[in-house]
Amino acid sequence: MIQNIELKWLYDVLTLEKHRNFTLAADLRHVSQSSLSRRIQTLEKSLGFHIFDRQTSPLQLTEEGKLFILNVRNLLSDFEYNIEKIKGTSDLRSKIKIASAHSLSGHLFPKILKNLKNYTDKTFYVEAIDVNQTVDYLKNGTCDFIMSFYDPSLMNSNFLCHQLFSAKLYLVTGTDTSGFPKFSLEDESFPFMSYTDESYMGKQVNQFLQTQQTHHFDTNFVSSMSTLLKDMIKHGYGVGWLPNYSIQEELKHQTLSILPLKNAVLPVEIYLYRHNTRLNIELENFWNFIKLIDWDIE
Template sequence: MSLIQNIELKWLYDLITLEKYRNFTMAADMRNISQSSLSRRIQTLENTLGFEVFNREMSPLQLTEKGKLFVLHARSFLDDFEYNIDKIKGTDNIRSKVTIASAHSLAGYIFPKILGNLKNYQEKIFHVEAINVNETVDHLRNGKCDFIASFYDDELMNPQFLCHKIFSAKLYLVTAPNHLGRPKFSLEDRSLPLMNYTDDSYMGKKVNKFLQDSQSEYFNITFVSSMSILLKDMIKGGFGIGWLPDYSIQEELKNNELMIIPLKDSVLSVDIYLYRSSSRLNAASEGLWNFIKAIDWT
């Protein structure tokens, strides 16, 4: 008898719920069973699989390395299973689900372009979560999403994941104009108030490397955030200067709401990727992956 014949479907739903809440009491409530029943069913699933899915010695619960991979498979299997059952039943307006986590600064630029090119996008439900860059990587590693849209990451360049470079972008040092339409801040100022990214963010590491290598005497960090959207609002409000990605400031540059500060070598390059697990995803996600790879982003 094959392994799959020994696994009950409800155990997989138990698993997905427990992975979401990382707490037996909360997950049992959501599954409308007792905590002891949930614990027993998860234990039986693990015994059947032959490996532990959860590390129970950590609080909150954490997935084991094998558990991360299995959760991804289980979620993809259930998504396909539910979709195909609805299709067989002839349910109207059935749609498959695609889950994507994206860095805040990328979400508003990438997804209108994807959906604008995808003629049958209404046949899918896109669950897009805009979060911190570091969180996107955790989401992918823990099987919480099908894809992440993020920046180049060495840790994801291994056989466990697949990646596709979507496009390259530039970070420009910008300022708001003053009431005369000239740059509010310029290199003639003794100290430039810098709206900067957090040190652990991808953008922050890029900017901080530049500051360490050259011209750091110009800048005085006065505001820090991991969200480039917030930094853009602060810069447009005239509170300081900062580096912003070109894809997020095209209209502002065109309308002279922001102006580039001509500091030597201050244009920083960034590469944007779509990442996924190398394991098979549900049919809708596999189709989207092939579609996105064919998009011309220029």
């Protein structure tokens, strides 16, 4: 049986996890570095496992520590929320932390808030970051959910996932003032606005390019951000693949045009991921709400 765990030790752990530095964490917790270290060690002894790997620099969580941090964050968030509720605090808001791939955040969250009737009762902390970072955030317990693309490393019993929708990547070009494409399939070579090789979109596109023989794609601009690539393509600097959910208005107003290269429409799948562990009631409600949304992607 776990005994004598003090609440302040849990806040110590969260502070140290956030900053990964004993000196800084001790200052923020208003204790000496040696006191903070002893408190963490006492907590670990009571738990029966190490939370931090002290042999690494910067400080890293152990695998047990990652799950522990997630549960501690949920526990304290739920505890604080219910205490404020008991006190009758006005303007009480639950907190939801989400990491999202850059290209998804601007499309998904307006629709989420549009469908969420009581969104003013919540505060959303949203980080729009690289796809690989979102996965790391989830695995390290830094956020409650991530909105990202299909990732095989998350398809196991440690995580839960819900497919939000399927989308497509289209090869597009900017247009001139008359709405005519600046590049066409009559061109044997294209200046190419490319995703980074390690990005999800980049891997999808590179897989296609390995089998593409009819045209040459001359890479002269690389970014992991599809919004930046879209701006470059719209301004006529080259062609590139963009997700259909991000170019609907541009296609409607003919500021972008699809190049009908054979087999160049690439499928992508978008998911909501979380840890397979109990979340607080507000987070569980959000999870269930998201699963009811009809995203209606064309």
